[in-house]
Amino acid sequence: MSDTATTTLPVQDARIYPRGGLDILSRAEVARLRDASADGGMHELLRRCALAVLTSGSASDDPRAARDMYPDFDIQVVQRDRGVRIDLANAPAMAFVDGEVIRGVAELLFATVRDLAWTAIELGERCGADLHSSGGITDAVFSLLRNARALKPGDPNLVVCWGGHSISREEYLYTKEVGYELGLRAFDICTGCGPGAMKGPMKGANIAHAKQRQRRPRYIGITEPGIIAAESPNPIVNQLIIMPDIEKRLEAFVRLGHGIIVFPGGVGTAEEILYLLGLLLREENADLPLPLILTGPHVAAPYFEQIDRFLRLTLGEAATSRYEIVIGDPAAVARKMSAGIRKVRQARIDHKDSFYFNWHLDIPVEFQQPFVPSHEAMAALDLHHGRPASALAADLRRAFSGIVAGNVKEEGMRRIEARGPFEIHGAPDMMQALDGLLRAFVEQRRMKIAGEYRPCYRVVG
Secondary structure (H helix, E strand, C coil), X not given: CECCCCXXXXXXXXXXXXXXXXXXXXXXXXXXXXXXXXXXXXXXXHHXXXXXXXXXXXXXXXXXXXXXXXXXXXXXXXXXXXXXXXXXXXXXXXXXXXXXXXXXXXXXXXXXXXXXXXXXXXXXXXXXXXCCCHHHHHXXXXXXXXXXXXXXXXXXXXXXXXXXXXXXXXXXXXXXXXXXXXXXXXXXXXXXXXXXXXXXXXXXHHHHHHHCCCCXXXXXXXXXXXXXXXXXXXXXXXXXXXXXXXXXXXXXXXXXCCEEEECCCCHHHHHHHHHHHHHHCCHHHCCCCXXXXXXXXXXXXXXXXXXXXXXXXXXCHHHHHHCEEEECCHHHHHHHHHHHHHHXXXXXXXXXXXXXXXXXXXXXXXXXCCCCCCHHHXXXXXECCCCCHHHHHHHHHHHHHHHHHHHHCHHHHXXXXXXXXXXXXXXXXXXXXXXXXXXXXXXCCCCCCCCCCCCCEEEEX
16 A cells, blocks of 8 residues: 555555456557547546546545545556456555455446447447437447346346435435335346435345345446546446446436336436436327336425426426326335336337337437537527427426536536536526426535535526
């Protein structure tokens, strides 16, 4: 273990030899991961994502915190005659025990290298992938999930859990209880991989899987490069997947999962709800079963009442038919999810669709194209009545995505520092409801884990 003048915390050097899905990388992949140039180089992105993994379990949601605490950290991928080697310099000592890297942390590190390498080559500027059509983007999502070995044949049993990284203790314990009930029924868990409502269901399910002697349970964490530094993988995640951007991350959730549970959260959770409802309200998906349950303890009832009012005002009463709200009853949530997934199973059989990837779900290209939340793009969002519910949901999703970027993504934070808050325009009643919802998130401390929150947005009626 060594300390340098610029390093504020204990660090360690290490050499790691990947096993399993990262035995072999091409010379081109290794070259891109080692390239530190500003034009197409992947090294800085690899460094940021790897540092997030090595500080797994961190309580900070500041994407710059780990970088500032470990300024001399570096990672290099080295080509060997019998595979690859990962060299770590000045790595966080918290990732080691008795001089050896923690096995679970090493596995997440291998996954990081794997996904970034695949994205750099297969989805890079010089690749042949079709990223302009809906089918082409879906094929890219499928290929990345297959490369990550996340597509598992077998009966549908994967429940996606959404919710905030900054939640109360009571809400966190409730997510554990729901996870426990899901685990008793042999459901695997998929979340956004971070703390709070992403960690709780995995932890609860882990206990239940042990009691049920469940073999090889899956705790899948799906993230993307812009968010992983603010939401480091929690210690329960045993399968990490880094999607290239937020839109492909969202598509991975709904293609991979068989049912979705939403716990209390902030703007990121609202973004996820709007994305899914925008899809489910499309005529093409009207008959597609996908159980969606919003749930929390009794103290969270006002939160869901406000979410429900906002959805009714913006998307109409039809939206309420696609979700159910359950308060304070973890066992009921699990039973309802179990019944819903049985319907999913039968629908997949009827449509001759796979159990492991929801091909039948129609996702238009406007839901798939990455949204870059600049000040101009945020101000141009069309948030007015009279639009199809699906199209309005898509723009509302983009508004929340921009606020997430301004809160916790380094690039978004830089834009806010340079030009001030984003401005969001729309119908007066819609903007009033949006402002009320966002103010409630701030008051309930759902925006940031620690510190005083300074809004990155301004709602203009």
